[in-house]
Amino acid sequence: MTDPEAKLYRKSSHQGADLYYIGPALMENCKALVIEATVTPANGTAEREAALAMVKKVARGKGKRQRITLGADKNYDTQEFLGALQGRKVTPHVAQNNTSRASSAMDGRTTRHEGSKVSQRIRKRVEEIFGWMKTVGNYRSPKYRGADREGWHFTLVAAAYNLVRMRNILRASPA
Structure with a gap:
């Protein structure tokens, strides 16, 4: 209640506004490891x-020719965000926002591919990361x-998650 950098944010229309930070994380799809995490004051965008900042860092490390994909939930289905991704040579695999108030900014060129459907199934694993961080990581x-x-x-708890995840991956792999 006394943090001057935290912003009032309403998580849903059925809740009151509280002081929050937003902690987005970028997950790699193969092993479900956190590759980038940050904390920002909460606002609508x-x-x-x-x-976009995290994707810029990751894309820089991949080289100029290799295209990357980004799976995300309905909150990311906006013209501005998708346009910015295309400018960075990132293929968006974003869940479509088909509510009565707004239509999806995603077009059929991306959603018709099998990779988009697979990415939508895998992207839900990022919620496992946040669940672990809240319960086990005490965040x-x-x-x-x-x-x-x-x-x-937040970064420390994400790194702890990665260490536990890597241990579990090594245990499950054949020796």
Whole structure:
């Protein structure tokens, strides 16, 4: 309640506004490891802005020729976000927002491919990461004041998740 950097944010129309930070994470699809995590003050576009910044970092490491894909939920189905991804040579595999208020910004060129359907199934695994962080990682509510300190805490919990995940992957692989 006393953090000056946190912003009032309403998670749903049935809830009141509270002080929040947004903690988006970028997950790699093969092993479900967190490859990028950040914390930003909450607002209506913070997740999309953070995703573009994280994708820029990841795409830079892949080289100029290799195209990457990004799976995301309905919140990312906007013309601005999808246009920005296309400018960065990122194929969006975004869940379509087919509500009565708005139509989807995704077109049939992307959604007709089998890779898009597979990505939509796999992207739900990112929720397992957030579930682990909240229960096992004790990251249900902010523990520190300030976005920098909270960002370090979020990154530390994400790294702990990766260590546990890697241990489980190594145990499951044949020796």
